[in-house]
Amino acid sequence: MNSTPSQSSNPLKEGLSSRPLPRPCNVVIFGASGDLTYRKLIPALYNIEADGDLPATTHITGFARRPKSDESFQHELGDALSKFSRSGRSEEIWKDFSNRLHYHASEFGNPEGYRTLAARLDALDKENGTAGNRLFYLSVGPSEFEGILAQLADAGLNKTIDGAWARVIVEKPFGRDRDTAHALNEKVSKVFAENDTYRIDHYLGKETAQNIMVLRFANSIFEPLWNHRYIDHIQITAAEPMGVEARGPYYESSGALRDMVQNHLTQILCLLTMEPPADLSADSVRDEKLKVVRALRKMSPEQVARNVVRAQYAAGVVGGNDVLGYKSEDRVSPQSETETYVAYRTFIDNWRWDGVPIYVRVGKRMPKHGTEIAIYFKETPGVLFNAQQAGLGPNVLVFRIQPDEGVSLLIQSKRPGAQLAIEPVKMDFHYKTSFGKPSPEAYERLLLDAMSGDATLFARRDEVDAAWTFIDCIEHAWHNHPNPAPMASYPAGSWGPKEADDLLAADGRVWRRL
Amino acid sequence: MPLDETPLGLPVAFDNISKQLKALWDSDTERTRASRLNFVVYCQGTDLLKANTELISRLVRTHACRAILIGDCPAAQPPKVSAWIQAHCHLTKAGAKEICSEQITLLAEGLSEEGVANALMSNLDYDLPLNIWWQAPFPALPTSPLWARVDRLIFDSQSWENPSQEKQRLDLIRDSGNPRMSMADINWTRTMALRQAIAQCFDMPQLLAELPLLNRLEIRHAPDARLTALLLASWFAAQLGWMFDHSSQDEICFRDKKGDTLVVNLIHSPNDSVSGVTVRSPESSLTLERTQGSSLFLATIHTASGTSETHFPGGNLETTALLCEELTPGPRHRVYQKAAAILELLLP
Numbered sequence: 006m007n008s009t010p011s012q013s014s015n016p017l018k019e020g021l022s023s024r025p026l027p028r029p030c031n032v033v034i035f036g037a038s039g040d041l042t043y044r045k046l047i048p049a050l051y052n053i054e055a056d057g058d059l060p061a062t063t064h065i066t067g068f069a070r071r072p073k074s075d076e077s078f079q080h081e082l083g084d085a086l087s088k089f090s091r092s093g094r095s096e097e098i099w100k101d102f103s104n105r106l107h108y109h110a111s112e113f114g115n116p117e118g119y120r121t122l123a124a125r126l127d128a129l130d131k132e133n134g135t136a137g138n139r140l141f142y143l144s145v146g147p148s149e150f151e152g153i154l155a156q157l158a159d160a161g162l163n164k165t166i167d168g169a170w171a172r173v174i175v176e177k178p179f180g181r182d183r184d185t186a187h188a189l190n191e192k193v194s195k196v197f198a199e200n201d202t203y204r205i206d207h208y209l210g211k212e213t214a215q216n217i218m219v220l221r222f223a224n225s226i227f228e229p230l231w232n233h234r235y236i237d238h239i240q241i242t243a244a245e246p247m248g249v250e251a252r253g254p255y256y257e258s259s260g261a262l263r264d265m266v267q268n269h270l271t272q273i274l275c276l277l278t279m280e281p282p283a284d285l286s287a288d289s290v291r292d293e294k295l296k297v298v299r300a301l302r303k304m305s306p307e308q309v310a311r312n313v314v315r316a317q318y319a320a321g322v323v324g325g326n327d328v329l330g331y332k333s334e335d336r337v338s339p340q341s342e343t344e345t346y347v348a349y350r351t352f353i354d355n356w357r358w359d360g361v362p363i364y365v366r367v368g369k370r371m372p373k374h375g376t377e378i379a380i381y382f383k384e385t386p387g388v389l390f391n392a393q394q395a396g397l398g399p400n401v402l403v404f405r406i407q408p409d410e411g412v413s414l415l416i417q418s419k420r421p422g423a424q425l426a427i428e429p430v431k432m433d434f435h436y437k438t439s440f441g442k443p444s445p446e447a448y449e450r451l452l453l454d455a456m457s458g459d460a461t462l463f464a465r466r467d468e469v470d471a472a473w474t475f476i477d478c479i480e481h482a483w484h485n486h487p488n489p490a491p492m493a494s495y496p497a498g499s500w501g502p503k504e505a506d507d508l509l510a511a512d513g514r515v516w517r518r519l
Numbered sequence: 520m521p522l523d524e525t526p527l528g529l530p531v532a533f534d535n536i537s538k539q540l541k542a543l544w545d546s547d548t549e550r551t552r553a554s555r556l557n558f559v560v561y562c563q564g565t566d567l568l569k570a571n572t573e574l575i576s577r578l579v580r581t582h583a584c585r586a587i588l589i590g591d592c593p594a595a596q597p598p599k600v601s602a603w604i605q606a607h608c609h610l611t612k613a614g615a616k617e618i619c620s621e622q623i624t625l626l627a628e629g630l631s632e633e634g635v636a637n638a639l640m641s642n643l644d645y646d647l648p649l650n651i652w653w654q655a656p657f658p659a660l661p662t663s664p665l666w667a668r669v670d671r672l673i674f675d676s677q678s679w680e681n682p683s684q685e686k687q688r689l690d691l692i693r694d695s696g697n698p699r700m701s702m703a704d705i706n707w708t709r710t711m712a713l714r715q716a717i718a719q720c721f722d723m724p725q726l727l728a729e730l731p732l733l734n735r736l737e738i739r740h741a742p743d744a745r746l747t748a749l750l751l752a753s754w755f756a757a758q759l760g761w762m763f764d765h766s767s768q769d770e771i772c773f774r775d776k777k778g779d780t781l782v783v784n785l786i787h788s789p790n791d792s793v794s795g796v797t798v799r800s801p802e803s804s805l806t807l808e809r810t811q812g813s814s815l816f817l818a819t820i821h822t823a824s825g826t827s828e829t830h831f832p833g834g835n836l837e838t839t840a841l842l843c844e845e846l847t848p849g850p851r852h853r854v855y856q857k858a859a860a861i862l863e864l865l866l867p
Contacts, residue, residue, distance in 0.1 A: 015727055016758045017718035020854030021711075029722050057712065057832040061719050061818070097815050101830040132827075134723035437611050438553045438618050439583055 022058075027456030029060035030138035030170075031126050035153055036145035037067025037078070037108065041176070043085035045207075046144065047106075049448035052092055054102045056445075058453060062133035066107040068122065078108035091446055113145070114152050119160035126162070137169035140455055144176055150189060154196040163196045174203045174455055177268050178259065179464070182480060183473035190466050199466055203455045208269040208376075209276075209462040210447025212436060213410040217276045217378075218290075220404075220412065227402075228281075230382065232357045237399060239277070239363045240379045240517050241270055244371035246323050248497070249345070253336035260343040262315075265367045267476045271298060272464065273406065274363065277378055278353055287460040291468060298471035300355045309482035310490040312351070314504045315344035318370040321497030328370065328497045342484075342492060345369045348505035349479070350512075362512060366505060370497035375519045376406040390417070390427055398429055401517075410444060411435040526569045527624045528605025536602055536642055540621055543606060550608055550617040553583030556846065557643045560588045562654040568624060571654075576607040577839040579620035582846050585644040586622040591635055591655070598629035600638050632658065636665035643668075650846060656680070657688035661695040669697065673845050675705040677746050682866045686859075703845040707855045709792055710751045711844070712834025713807065716816050717796065719831065720805050725822040730759065732800040734781055739788035739795040747793050749865050750858060752783045755798075757857035763864045771865060792836055809833050 018026055032050070034042055053059040067078055083103060087094045109125060111118020130137050141157065143150060154173075157163050165171050175193065180186025193202055208214055221227055230236070243265055249256040256264065275294035282289040304312060319330040332339050346368035353363065382400040385391050401415040413433040420426040436444060454462055464472075483489050493502035500516065509515055524530060531539040544552050558578070560571045568590050575586045586607075608619040623642050627635050643649060648670040657674075672692065679685040693702060721727050736755060740748035752771060755761065761773035761781055771783040788794050795808040803822045810817060815830040835841075 015718060015721050016730075017714070017721050017755075019758060020852070021715055021718055055832065057715055057834075060722055061716075061829045061831055062723060095814070097813060097830070098832070101815070134725055136724055438551060439555050440581070 027058070027060055027063075027453060028138055028170075029062040029133065029135045030140050030456060031129055031135050032063065032065045032140045032142065032452075032456075033068055033109075033122070033126070034065065034142045034144055035068045035113065035149070036143070038069040038071050038073075039144055041144045042067065043082065044089045045446070045448045046142065046452070047082045048086055048090040049446050049452050051086055051090055051094075051099070051102055052445065052449050053453055055092055055095065055098050060456075062135055063456075064105045064107060064129050064133060064135070066109050066122070066125065066129075068109045068111065068118075070110065070112055072110045073108050075106070075108050079103040079106050082106060113149050114156065116156060116159060119156045119162065123160045123162055137165055137167070137171075139165075139169075139171045140174065141172070142174045142176075147178060147180070147189065150175065151192045154192055158196045170201065170458065171197070172201045172203060172455060172458075173197045174205050174452075176205055178263060179204055179268070179469045180473065181258065181263060183470060183477050186469055186473050190469070194466070200460065202466070203451075203460055204464040204466075204469060205451055205455075206268050206272050206462075206464055207447040207451065208406065209272055210450040211406055211410065212444040213404050213406045213412070214273060214276065215450075215462070216412070217273070217404060221277075222281050233359045233361045235382055236361055237381045237383045238361060238512075238514065239381070241274060241363070241365045241377075242379075242517065242519060243270060243367040243376040244500075244519065245369055245374050246371055246498075247374075248318070248328060248370050249331070249334050249337065251335070253334050256345075257337055257341060257343050261345055261347045261367050261369070262476060262479060266347065266365065267472050268464070270365055270367060271301075271472045271475070272468075273378065274365075275468075277380075277404075278358060278363075280357070285461065287463075288465075290461050291465045295465070295468050295471060296355070297353060298468055298475065300353045300358075301475045302352045302354050303475060304351075304478045304482070306482035306486040306489075309479050309486075310488075312508070313347065313349040313479055313482075313490065314493060314502060314508055315483065315490065316346040316368075316493035316495050316502040316504070317341070317343070318345050318368075318497040319494050321370065321499065323370055323372070323498040330497065331369075344483075344492065346493075346495060346501050346505070348501060348508055350508060364509060364514075364516070366501060366516065368495075368501055371500060372498055373519050374408060377519065378404040378406070379517050390425075397427055409435060409437070411437075522565045522626070523569065524603065526572050527603035528622065529603060531602050531604055533600045533602045533625075533638070536604060536623055539604055540623075543604060543621070550606070550619045552606075553618050553620060554585050554644050554647060556582065556584045556647050557649045558582065558584040558586045558846070559639060559649065559651040560586070560654065561591065561651060562589070563591050565590045565592070565626065567654065568626075572605075572622065572624070574839055574842070575620075575622055578842055578846075579607045580609050581843050583618065583620050585642075585647070586620060587639060587642055588622060588624045589635065589639060590624075590626045591630070592626070592628045593630065595628035598634070600628070600630065601626040632663040632665075636663045639665060640668060652842070654678075657685055657692060659688065661688075661692040666692055666695050666700070667697050669700045671701050671703055671845070673703045673705065673842070676750070677706040677709065677744060679746065682746060683863075686863055686866065702852065702855075704750075704852075704855065704859075705838075705841045705845060706747050706750055707852065707858075708841045708844045709747055709834075709836060710754065712816070712832055713751065713793060713796060714754060715834075716807055716818060716831035717798070717805070720807075720818050720820060723820065723822075725824055726803060726805060726820060729800040729803045729822070731775070731777075732802070733759070733775075733798055734779065734801065735797075735799040736781065736783045737786055737795075737797040737799075738783065738793060739786045739790070740793045741789070741791055742787055744792045745785065746862075748785050750862055751793060751796070752785075753858040753861035753865065754854070755783075756861045757854070763861060766865060807831070 109122050163171050180189045275297045279293035279297050282293045317331045331345050332341050348366035351363050380402040384399050391397055403413045405411050411434050413431050415429050415431050417427050418430045420428050493504045495502040571588050603624040605622050606619045608617040625638055650671040651669050652673040738748040756773055760776050764772040764774050769785045773781040797806040806819045807816045814833050816833045818829050820827050
């Protein structure tokens, strides 16, 4: 969405794409032996290449501890690509692409590894005319960030010359509370300027997430209704049938609130509720998102007890199979106080959203996989049809983020016949049905944006800080208050604890059935 | 030769099309009808009806639409309209409902332009944009009421038998008072992969520095792709500010901003469409070549610092793929308009 000066320097690029085109660069992935590289990053870069959007001289270097040759790295990635690429693997494209994949073995803390990396990147620049443009992807745990950033700085890899750029993509979690996030951001900012720092949130790369803004601001029928006068409440659900799998230790230190709410769901909520930005530049959009996060009502410990439910899954049945309870999972403490489910009621204290409750629930070991936003509009006045037939029900607009991306609208309609009977019917838009071709993976869009210098879909430092401020109130009430709200329990395979249902029942509402 | 109606689907009375379509969908709950645009294919005679039906069946996999295929036979008598309907369905995944688009085929015999327009407009899916692929010479004057309703006019300048005349008629349609209508030349899309590859090569600083120094452009093209080659040359000229000077059969001379001469050579090649391009300056050259049977272009770059080779996606020149590009909403073809203005100077 941003324009970059690079395109004006090459007049032949005019009009070739409706989006800024990336400039040739060297991509360096730290933690290149990790799952993310094999499952997401390399397939994403390959698909960008297959679509003709990856500059031909862009090279990708994996940086990791294990000794490995370029050839064996390429071979392993080739195997992974066959499994994980949405477009499969064309031998012709792969041959060219794989020649641009390199491996650099080094400990993350070894200065020599960075000195040789710098020399290698310089040589690739010279050979391929990448002009010193570099994109560093930190696909490593946060404990490694500081060391890698310091080494990058010592090796001068964060410095650029002659209009080139050096950017860093940072994976979540961005800290575990506001203080640690602040400390982490301080460390990043010492090495990379804020506008060269890309905090990735893959939810924002999904089509429906991007479509929220389009639906709101490219259609005239929704925006007039998008406020407290017409919207009764909002429900956001992120459910998954999976347990913690092999991520026990990570999850123990995180929990559902930090893992999902601080980043993904808050970002989605911002897109849904922000004011129209003045333009589509990254900062205009992020300025508006920031205002929403700042307006989220902060809760005292007592309010947390009334408005937030935390729970852990107990043993149950998912997909016809018996599954363990959370405390029995691999590398999870039997005394764990980590939530695998959280549901809360919040408010945005601004003019537009005054008094509109927003209910959010996120959980593991739910019956279905699905992330969606449901906007419940206020019911029509209690005369005419509402007087004749009780409980007509509201109009509900639903954004399905995943799976089966799409949008639906529930409206009331007369059932055919002499009697006046009214029934809800659903108008349903499915991306797959209407557009036929699969949506690009979120990482494709986000990597392309980072290479093009468009930070719109990445979180800015102040957004992250503000989101942690909101989350910290809840974490504080759970872990530092003398009378914390108890941890509820729900059987695996259910829609969560009774306490979560009670939360809505107290307002005369129920959770939406997915 | 009598018309083979088999590929056209179920014959229906013209004034019964809507009812029959409804019956088609009501009879099958296992299928989902999808439509997000009207896609009209206009051709003359009946020869292309079968091939166009096959093309529509491929196209709807990515562009769910109401397709209306019209064969226009203005000289036939007596005047009448015959109609057929059918559904094109495909599965998105195992176990899912089939996704279907509908096709209406109309054979218009002995109808005036207004009559054809009426037959077409009475069968459009309401509210959805109207995209029309015009596969025949354009009318001398844009008097048909159809032009006021078109959102996107698709044509293929490579098929023009009289390019100057077609270009003039196209300009008349463009200026006929429908500001909503956008123009989409399939021939322009045919050059897209080449233009993208060339543009990406000039991202290299060593080559970018040579852009103002270019002095020769060679375009290798199939005999029937001369207009495609001219369009590509026009794109270079428009983007780099070259002024047309003079031309002969296979050579065009431009002047660059400094007044220096640039020569464009059009070279016949046995391969499809435009198969190769070489751009030269005194110190460098870039050659892009589509290897036969490959989906990639091989780029060979010579500069003062050495020679390098790299591959680029060669694009898909199959008509359905080109149409898919045309039907994808995107920015208006501003760059095309600049190139087309220069192309006009190069047409005989």
